[in-house]
Amino acid sequence: MQHLLDLTLEEFRDACVANDRRPYVAEQVLDWIHRKGTTEFDAMTNVSKSDREWLKAAFVIFRSRIDRAQVAGDGTLKILLGWDPPEEHSEDHSLPQAGQSPPLQQTETVMIPAAKRRTACVSSQVGCPVGCRFCASGLGGLEGNLTAGQIVEQVLRLSEEEGVGRITNVVFMGMGEPLANDKAVMKAIRILNADWGPAIGARHITVSTVGLPKAIRRFARFDLPVTLALSLHAPNDQLRRLLIPWAEYSTIDELTSACQAWFLASGREITLEYLLLREVNDRTEHARQLAKIASTLRARINLIRYNEVKGLPYQRPSTVDVREFQRILRRHGVNATIRASRGRDIAAACGQLRHEARKQQTES
Template sequence: MSPLPLITAQTEEKLLAFLTEHGHTKFRAQQVLDWVWRKRVTTFDAMSNLPPALKNLLAEHFRFHTPEIVEIHGSADTTRKFLTKMEDGSLVESVIIPAAVAENGEKSERVTLCVSSQVGCAFGCKFCASGLLGLKRHLTTGEIIGQILSAETIAGKRVNNIVFMGMGEPLSNFDNVADALEIITSHRGLEIGARHITISTSGFVPGLKKLAAYPRQIRLAVSLHGATDEVRDQIMPVNKKWPLSQLIPALEEWSRGRNQMPTLEYILIRDINDSPKDASHLVRIAKRLHAKVNLIPYNTVEGLPWKRPSEERCRSFRDAVHKARIPVTMRYEKGHDINAACGQLRLRKEQEKNGWTPR
């Protein structure tokens, strides 16, 4: 028998439809959501202002559950990666990234959580640990939300910035991610502003088209990592199905009618995509999309052949992009000392359990 659905996976619309069907009012739905998200109760009995019949109805159809936290790894830069076990035994990684200093130089209260959307990944980017074990399945809405609840328990404070940059391709799990976004952004949910949420895609064009029609102003980051089909074909298999000739128009469609700049994520890999010519191709795309660029020197993954360029090479690449008047930052991966790149902790755990070694 399948377990009951999670109350924490119910959007306001879905919960209201359920309660209306059972003869209850919108006010009751608001009360339930207030108990779940404001008071953070973990039982229906704790909802003291609900009639017993309603508490019994909820208990018959829904349940509470937060994923089990298996491991927590702290970093010298205050980043914390944690591994959670889902009810079927699947392992999922998430990363908490506190911002120590705000833009004005004062202490920042921002707590960013990097969440996963799938168990593993089917897209198989050649430099990434997430895809080494392939895709096991999509994460449910409740499992996505569960990562946020677990992170708040670990951090001891509210998460107020979400990036869908963990394991998996979020736009290939669009329906569950969209429901999670409704709960995250709702006034009767986690109430995190849409502009404090970023979805990253490797270039899944069908999902980008769905996101273009999505009404909330969610930020978009594109894992470009190569500015020509030749480079992307080498390191990102998704490009063979949706090359730049399809990806760039899809990004233009997303941008249309939005007062937002997409971010082009670009991992610098030694002798693969870090030449002056690569920088020139990247500038051309960024200008066409009115995009900003985030450069990330490669975070080494054990068992993969790719290397991080020298500091001088990274700075030279950044300067070439900046000289072309493209907004550019260079972000060194936080948590480098705890293997914080996507999928590394899960990969190590699976290796320990099954004796599996990447080829």
């Protein structure tokens, strides 16, 4: 069965025509899914019975099951999605095939509410190949790429949860390195942005990368005006290599130059993400070095206070140290904001919920 959410309107129309169905069935079905919030073919009353029977035999709308859901005191919602094995979806070859499959395919998705915004933080891969030393997502390495449909499904799953409603913003800051799966990520962005789909404005979509210079240059040619965020996390190559194994493959200078190419091609400034780890990258000299990079790029900086992960040695810095770091950046003329910590009372750090679920399965 084919994953319906993996198709663009055009591809869906083609599938209808190829099966002797009228092409407008595609519009009808997508209207039910994205405007009326229905994911049951049988509830699509303006679709003929014969078309519904065909749809049920040929397509699946949701591929995932919700393995866990947690709501924090501040309204942040985190869901752990379990994915059916790929052999049941013959069109999908991106996840490991039968025989080499891992015990359980799970990904995390988070919804962060703020005033009228509902931001979905989505995963682009199962696990992560980068293996940042401070992150729970990279602990088990990469298990597979997500398809465009699996990325879109995360957004729909969130909006189906009680009290969430329409998702207004999407950030690719969950599990995985989006530019290591850029084909699926770009297709997912097209679907999420389409007026026949969830219609999320491209300017409300942010792709966050740990930095692959070639992929950044390629992504600069993408025709939708999304925002690019570079997860820098260290202001010099030596420290960056200690924290991010993939920093071995490219220097900060190479990344800076790729980001400048992005700016020239897209006309959009980038954001630098900087995760503050206590006594690791939060010292005065780090702030000064970071200010220099931000000035070169004319980038704004998003400072993020670390959420501790059980079993990892890194600590959350104090409020005083974070404010001082921000003050130094601002003194150097850099626009630096501190991201509000959300969902601290649930396993908020990226990959932590999945990591804990997996540990429990192994122990039981």
